[in-house]
Amino acid sequence: MTRRRRRRGSPPAPPPPPPLENDDLLREILLRIPPQPSSLPRASAVCKRWRCAAVDPKFVARFRAHHGKPPLLGFFQRRDDIVFAPVLAAPDRVPPERFDLRIRVTDSEAHLLGCRHGRVLVFDVARAEVVVCDPITGERRRVAVPPELKTGHVNGAVLCADRGQEHVHGGCRSSPFKVVLVFMRSHDQRPLACVYSSETDTWGHLIPTEAPHPGSACCGGAQSILVGNVHCWPLRHAKDGMLQFDLDRQSLDVIETPPGMNVPRNHQIVQAEDGTLGLAILSHHYHNIQMWQRKVNCQGVATWVPWKTTEMHDILGLSPPTEVVKRGVELILGYDQDANEMLLYLDGTVYIVQLKSMQSRKL
Known part of the structure; x- marks a missing residue:
């Protein structure tokens, strides 16, 4: 039996790192860093071991669930084009060109309807289409609207259709989505709603309010608020109330608002x-x-x-x-x-x- 001699002066080989699956302590440490856009990228630059933990899809999902609602990165607004306006300071500031939707208002009359669950909804009036955009990947999906919605003022909302208990909104780009459009029928001033499902690639039937509500322009360009599974929009003339669309009941109602909403x-x-x-x-x-x-x-x-x-x-x-x-x-x-x-x-x-x-x- 011979013993291999180590060359004099060379250090012994470092022990191999423990398997990442067993490195629970590292994951617990990374889980508690602030949920700012720069936090995980900066942590992943420490070493290969930290990078493997920070980019692991299971850890990222757990990170989202632990911190809950993410910080506001910025908002989209319609100027000469639809642009992204960041609100965070460096190093968390996201450059506007990073979320370029590539929708030019000069090329086509386009209205920004809202953002939710990682997607942006735009109404292309000239083409009578809604455009569902993913600003992270740059993916865009165009959907022709029903013929009844091609005239009159239209507003709407986009939302993730995954309602599983394990799903955490934030990484919804692979999940199905729904588009809710509300509009005012011109001949009788009656609000109507219609829902599109990406799973079936179809629009549902038109859903009217129980009674006509003359004199109320539809929504006034405001983004909807989602309470439970109910979307709400203020009517353009605030004294007329607000629209409320219940996705579960598939019903559209006009509800009154408290006093003091007569100033735009x-x-x-x-x-x-x-x-x-x-x-x-x-x-x-x-x-x-x-x-x-x-x-x-x-x-x-x-x-x-x-x-x-x-x-x-x-x-x-x-x-x-x-x-x-x-x-x-x-x-x-x-x-x-x-x-x-x-x-x-x-x-x-x-x-x-x-x-x-x-x-x-x-x-």
């Missing part, structure tokens, strides 16, 4: 803390934000009740009001339902206000 762009449909339908109304003279909640009493009757009122000077991070703001130059630009944050335009500045903590930050 001073109100926003939100989700209340208990998951029910809510409303945020910005006072016309920079005084406060009034929050309302829709409650169902023991007789099954739904009514609006005051939820809470927050004075503007109590919102942390807002600049003191100027005379211009006091005269009513304030707008609600939008609402991020995942983070429960509202975008306010006040005195030439855009703020993001967190509705639970009532803290704000300037963009």
Whole structure:
């Protein structure tokens, strides 16, 4: 028996790393890093072992489930084209060209209808099609709308159709989706809805409201809010109420709204803390934000009740009001339902206000 001598001066070979499957401690550490866009990529640059853990699909799904709702990366808006506007600072800021939908408004009249579950919905008026875009992969799917929807004002929403208990919204690009379109029939001013399913590649039948609602223009370009499995849009003339489409019941209703919604762009449909339908109304003279909640009493009757009122000077991070703001130059630009944050335009500045903590930050 001979012994192989090690060459003098050469270090012994390092022991092999433990199998990744057994490295539970590393996964637990990575699971607790902040859910910012740069967190996992920076962690994966540490070494090969960390990279294998950070990009593992099972770990990524667990990471999403652990942190819940992701931070707001930005929002899409219609300018000369439909563009992405980032809201985070470096190193988490996503460049606008990274999410280029390649939809040019100059080439075709296009309306941005909304974003949800990783997809963007655009209505191409000239081609009478809806375009479902995945900004991550650049994939686009065009679907011709029913003939009845080719005239009149149309609004809509896109959502993931996977309702499995194990599914976590965020990585929905391989999941089926649904498109809900609502519009106002021109000859009788009656709101109607129609649902498209990517699984069957078909539109369902037209769904009207129980009674005509004349004098209400449809939705006014606002993005829908999804409460449970019910989509809600404000009608263009706010005093006329809001549209409510129940996906489970396949029903469309017009519901009344509380007082104070007669000023354009001073109100926003939100989700209340208990998951029910809510409303945020910005006072016309920079005084406060009034929050309302829709409650169902023991007789099954739904009514609006005051939820809470927050004075503007109590919102942390807002600049003191100027005379211009006091005269009513304030707008609600939008609402991020995942983070429960509202975008306010006040005195030439855009703020993001967190509705639970009532803290704000300037963009």
